[in-house]
Amino acid sequence: MNVDTKVIMGDLVLRTPLLTGSGTFGYGNEYNTLVDYSKLGGIITKSISLEPRNGNPPPRICETRAGGIINSIGLANVGVDAFLNQKVEALPIGKTEVFISVVGDSVEDYTSVVEKLETIEDIAGYELNISCPNVKSGGLSLGGDKEAVAAITKAVRSMTHRFVSVKLTPHYAVIAPVAEAAVKAGADALTLTNTLVGMAIDAECRKSLLGNVTGGYSGPPLKPVSLAKVWQASQVVDIPIWASGGMVNGIDCIEFMLAGASALQLGSVLFADPTAPERILVEMTEYCERHNVERFSNLIGSLEIQ
Amino acid sequence: MTVYSPVISRHCQAGQFVHVRIGDSFNPFLRRPLSIGPCDGDYLRLIFTVKGIGTKILSEKQPGDMIDLIGPLGKPFYLPDEKSCPVLIGGGIGVVPLLTLDDHIKKAVFLLGVQSKTSLTVDESEINQRGISIASDDGSIGFNGNVVQLFEKTLQQWSGTEKQKIIVYACGPMPMMIALKSVCAKFSIKAYLSLEAPMACGVGACQSCVVRKAKAEGYYLVCQDGPVFDAQDVELQP
Numbered sequence: 001m002n003v004d005t006k007v008i009m010g011d012l013v014l015r016t017p018l019l020t021g022s023g024t025f026g027y028g029n030e031y032n033t034l035v036d037y038s039k040l041g042g043i044i045t046k047s048i049s050l051e052p053r054n055g056n057p058p059p060r061i062c063e064t065r066a067g068g069i070i071n072s073i074g075l076a077n078v079g080v081d082a083f084l085n086q087k088v089e090a091l092p093i094g095k096t097e098v099f100i101s102v103v104g105d106s107v108e109d110y111t112s113v114v115e116k117l118e119t120i121e122d123i124a125g126y127e128l129n130i131s132c133p134n135v136k137s138g139g140l141s142l143g144g145d146k147e148a149v150a151a152i153t154k155a156v157r158s159m160t161h162r163f164v165s166v167k168l169t170p171h172y173a174v175i176a177p178v179a180e181a182a183v184k185a186g187a188d189a190l191t192l193t194n195t196l197v198g199m200a201i202d203a204e205c206r207k208s209l210l211g212n213v214t215g216g217y218s219g220p221p222l223k224p225v226s227l228a229k230v231w232q233a234s235q236v237v238d239i240p241i242w243a244s245g246g247m248v249n250g251i252d253c254i255e256f257m258l259a260g261a262s263a264l265q266l267g268s269v270l271f272a273d274p275t276a277p278e279r280i281l282v283e284m285t286e287y288c289e290r291h292n293v294e295r296f297s298n299l300i301g302s303l304e305i306q
Numbered sequence: 307m308t309v310y311s312p313v314i315s316r317h318c319q320a321g322q323f324v325h326v327r328i329g330d331s332f333n334p335f336l337r338r339p340l341s342i343g344p345c346d347g348d349y350l351r352l353i354f355t356v357k358g359i360g361t362k363i364l365s366e367k368q369p370g371d372m373i374d375l376i377g378p379l380g381k382p383f384y385l386p387d388e389k390s391c392p393v394l395i396g397g398g399i400g401v402v403p404l405l406t407l408d409d410h411i412k413k414a415v416f417l418l419g420v421q422s423k424t425s426l427t428v429d430e431s432e433i434n435q436r437g438i439s440i441a442s443d444d445g446s447i448g449f450n451g452n453v454v455q456l457f458e459k460t461l462q463q464w465s466g467t468e469k470q471k472i473i474v475y476a477c478g479p480m481p482m483m484i485a486l487k488s489v490c491a492k493f494s495i496k497a498y499l500s501l502e503a504p505m506a507c508g509v510g511a512c513q514s515c516v517v518r519k520a521k522a523e524g525y526y527l528v529c530q531d532g533p534v535f536d537a538q539d540v541e542l543q544p
């Protein structure tokens with residue numbers, strides 16, 4: 001059986017539902033000898049801010065015994081001007097769809113960055129990161145605020161025809177109101193979810209494992225949390241959902257599609273296995289063959305409730 | 307551990323590293339960075355001490371097992387020219403990239419610091435063959451003291467103009483690197499330090515592995531801008 005891997009979201013056609021999670025795939029070319037771009041529907045860059053950010057003091061990454069990793073990068077990025085001057089040239093435009101992640105502390109930050117990014121030709125769209133746990137102002141605090149999410153989304157919507165996904169934090173007990181606010185403000189998709197706030201301690205040394213003490217928890221333990229948010233949101237919104245959180249194999253990805261996701265972001269898994277896109281596509285195809293599913297898109301939201 | 311990998315062994319340079327997958331289970335999740343040890347044709351050596359779960363699992367690999375490496379990664383040591391006097395200074399397991407470097411340098415002074423005779427990180431036969439001078443903290447082998455003290459003592463034998471020709475290549479624990487950096491600064495000796503930092507991607511994509519810049523705001527990436535740095539360019543923190 002020839003399984004159709006394509007997913008379509010309005011005008012946007014992704015040849016596979018696999019995307020790279022922001023911050024795990026740099027500016028799109030660092031992995032170029034290791035990752036097969038033809039297996040990716042698109043890539044999402046590191047979040048870009050108006051001014052350059054140096055990020056948090058080291059150490060910035062650690063593992064936990066329960067599995068998964070915690071990072072406290074602190075949105076280190078070159079800033080939008082240096083991005084335009086130094087990084088755009090190496091974006092994998094033409095090899096796969098390119099989305100640029102945008103982050104800021106205020107509505108004006110987001111619109112100023114997007115205004116500059118609008119000058120780049122041939123990118124597919126933006127992901128608005130309104131959810132990072134690693135910065136004090138903005139980030140998570142903005143993401144927790146329904147009005148802020150709506151204001152940022154609306155402002156960016158009014159200045160671009162490109163695809164816009166709004167990335168939210170998993171820290172809501174109830175995600176529906178924020179998801180609905182983003183949709184009403186004109187989002188084309190929701191990305192669910194960013195990392196959870198986490199912390200790790202080395203008891204022997206009495207030290208926190210991260211320079212910033214707390215960070216963003218990602219990898220396999222995040223998956224059940226993100227899965228629940230994807231499913232909850234899919235019950236109330238009718239725009240596509242991009243899943244992010246802990247996927248390491250094809251079955252993880254299938255589960256997210258059953259719960260309602262149209263696209264799947266591979267994040268931390270790339271650190272362990274940069275060949276994950278290729279491997280996961282094979283695993284997803286095998287699943288579809290076993291279950292007589294002709295198209296990946298037929299899986300979206302097809303969960304049966306017990 | 308000896309690994310068959312023609313692509314890496316034939317294309318790597320001293321100072322570069324490989325990023326090693328521990329297993330397929332995703333727990334432990336991250337790869338472990340290890341320096342590329344001496345290469346012989348299609349083979350390279352990985353030399354490591356068991357520190358935690360990852361290196362423990364690696365140490366249990368059996369001959370014939372497959373292992374997943376990404377590499378060669380990072381910037382290599384800048385090789386000395388004919389006129390300079392290279393001095394290789396290793397601390398503990400930090401000696402590994404210097405063994406590889408030693409294979410590319412005709413005549414180097416090679417110093418290694420260890421805690422005691424029982425914690426040597428190089429076989430005694432290899433120590434003799436390479437002419438490595440040992441310093442031990444407890445005095446049980448070689449010079450009684452740490453390797454930076456041994457270096458300072460060695461320096462006394464060199465004249466002022468000779469000192470200017472020295473290039474130090476070093477890798478070891480942070481306290482040693484900090485002490486060494488200040489000795490080199492005192493005598494205006496050029497020093498290249500191979501640094502360590504916890505890493506996720508290993509290829510410059512995630513911004514995990516930073517060391518503070520000495521001459522500017524911000525950070526270098528150890529995996530991409532290093533692991534080898536000019537000592538003057540980095541601010542070392544204990």
Ligand SMILES: Cc1cc2nc3c(=O)[nH]c(=O)nc-3n(C[C@H](O)[C@H](O)[C@H](O)COP(=O)(O)OP(=O)(O)OC[C@H]3O[C@@H](n4cnc5c(N)ncnc54)[C@H](O)[C@@H]3O)c2cc1C
Pocket residue numbers: 062063323336337338339340341342353354355356357358359360361362399402403501502503504505533
């Ligand atoms: C460029 C480079 C080259 C290295 N070369 C060697 C070598 O040749 N031989 C050798 O024995 N060791 C080397 N190390 C150190 C080695 O990577 C760590 O000892 C190893 O990662 C410890 O893993 P673990 O699971 O056993 O320990 P754990 O303490 O359980 O590791 C937990 C986490 O911390 C990270 N970590 C712990 N210590 C270090 C460290 N010193 N540097 C970077 N990450 C660390 C681990 O990678 C892992 O993600 C090198 C490190 C770097 C950065």
Ligand SMILES: Cc1cc2nc3c(=O)[nH]c(=O)nc-3n(C[C@H](O)[C@H](O)[C@H](O)COP(=O)(O)O)c2cc1C
Pocket residue numbers: 021022023024046047071073075101129132167193194195216217218219220222244245246247265266267268269506512514
């Ligand atoms: C090292 C690291 C850096 C990240 N940086 C960003 C970022 O800049 N912007 C963002 O929106 N998400 C960032 N994330 C979150 C990921 O994109 C992803 O949403 C999260 O890690 C959950 O997915 P995963 O479990 O597959 O990694 C980062 C994650 C990691 C591990």
Ligand code: FES
Pocket residue numbers: 504505506507508509510511512513514515527528529530
């Ligand atoms: S480990 Fe990812 S940037 Fe160095």
